[in-house]
Amino acid sequence: MSNESHTTDFCKGQIIYHPKWLTPKNSNKYLSQLKQSLPWKSDKIRFMGKQHSIPRLHAWIADSNINYSYSGISLEINPWSTATRELKMLCEQSCQHSFNSMLANYYRNGKDSNGWHADNEKELGQNPLIAIVSFGQVRRLSIRSNDNHKEKLDYDLANGSLIIMKGELQHQTQHCLRKTQKDCAERISLTFRLTNA
């Protein structure tokens, strides 16, 4: 895959990938800052009638009236910090879109993951634009179409990269970040959203 930004039309939506959105130096600085300063939480979700620990840590940063809940958990609202506000503004410029909330994920090692899902909660509106900034270990984001998974795309998300999902993508596709056996250091992703109150 090239090092230049590129747009791919996929399932009535677009995926825009900027592999070198931030410099390596800035990315590494943010990685250690975010790791230390975000209010990381371990959580349990209900699935098939049972409680399961989610295989990662997460944190919800949002404007004061913007709540987050899915699969029976609701996350505490934390305020923007200097670093998260800075990154939100940079993302807003790149996406030409505003955000009021961010779900941060911390994958401690290759056993941490994020299962197949779509970001299609009704609070995100009809065709949400989701922007994901990655720090640390390269991990693979897979995207598959809902119609029998006929179409599939993989992105190896680089340190300091930005990937944008827009259009009908959250209705037509699902995405995941698989576990890996490979030697795997930590990764943080920030997923910016515009959530209705």
Ligand SMILES: O=C(O)CCC(=O)C(=O)O
């Ligand atoms: O960590 C990632 O890159 C994906 C995160 C994600 O899909 C989500 O938080 O909804």
Ligand SMILES: [Fe+2]
């Ligand atoms: Fe997602």
